Amino acid sequence: MFKIIVVENYDEASREAFKVMKEVIDSNERPVLGLATGSTPIGLYKKMMADHKTGTSYKKCITFNLDEYIGLPKTHEQTYYTFMHDNLFNGLDIPEENIHIPVGDSANVPAECIKYEEAMKEYHIDIQLLGIGGNGHIGFNEPGTPFDTLTHIVDLQEKTRQDNARFFEHIDEVPTQAITMGIATIMKSKKVLLIATGENKADAIYGMIKGPVSEACPASALQNHNDVVVIVDKAAASKL
Numbered sequence: 001m002f003k004i005i006v007v008e009n010y011d012e013a014s015r016e017a018f019k020v021m022k023e024v025i026d027s028n029e030r031p032v033l034g035l036a037t038g039s040t041p042i043g044l045y046k047k048m049m050a051d052h053k054t055g056t057s058y059k060k061c062i063t064f065n066l067d068e069y070i071g072l073p074k075t076h077e078q079t080y081y082t083f084m085h086d087n088l089f090n091g092l093d094i095p096e097e098n099i100h101i102p103v104g105d106s107a108n109v110p111a112e113c114i115k116y117e118e119a120m121k122e123y124h125i126d127i128q129l130l131g132i133g134g135n136g137h138i139g140f141n142e143p144g145t146p147f148d149t150l151t152h153i154v155d156l157q158e159k160t161r162q163d164n165a166r167f168f169e170h171i172d173e174v175p176t177q178a179i180t181m182g183i184a185t186i187m188k189s190k191k192v193l194l195i196a197t198g199e200n201k202a203d204a205i206y207g208m209i210k211g212p213v214s215e216a217c218p219a220s221a222l223q224n225h226n227d228v229v230v231i232v233d234k235a236a237a238s239k240l
């Protein structure tokens, strides 16, 4: 079930998202947060860091990130590990042992996927934050991903690698694989908070909410989740 909140702009989207996130954090003894990378959550993360600066502690939070590249050392500037520390964790007081990000340079990546999924069984995610790709992807689950997938290895599509090449010196440096929570993993979280802004997300938002539930639009799986808050600006909502 979707609760759709339409806002004017990115800043308002971040403000509304912060309210939803804060409510979950305040109402749980040990909040378990599923987090995302990308440009979408940065505004929300800024609000969380500002909240911490005014005295709120985030020490009791446990976090799980959606995905990570395979093959880059953890501290490489393009890992999601680095992104999360630069854009959120360094500005909060969550103990490092409470932070979970798939280990993309593990010597045994298939075992890492199983271990990650097991850890989420122990800590049931209270709120999973999501962005959405222009093609409806969530996490690194591209169109065609079966809905029953748990945390798994994905081969990155050539288009995705080209899109990300701008962050690397050369396209050859862009990883060819990633670890991602699967769609079934995401569906297990108690609540989903999906933010989308901008016209380039309008088709994906339409497909997610009004399209058929189909692997052609991975986010459409969320039609079968009972608690999804969608925060969209007018441009992203324009096709609804």
Ligand code: F6R
Residues within 6 Å of the ligand: 035, 036, 037, 038, 039, 040, 041, 066, 067, 130, 131, 132, 133, 137, 138, 139, 140
């Ligand atoms: C991020 C992730 C991706 C992004 C999506 C949108 O961890 O898994 O699914 O949420 O690609 O990216 P942005 O926010 O950059 O438009």
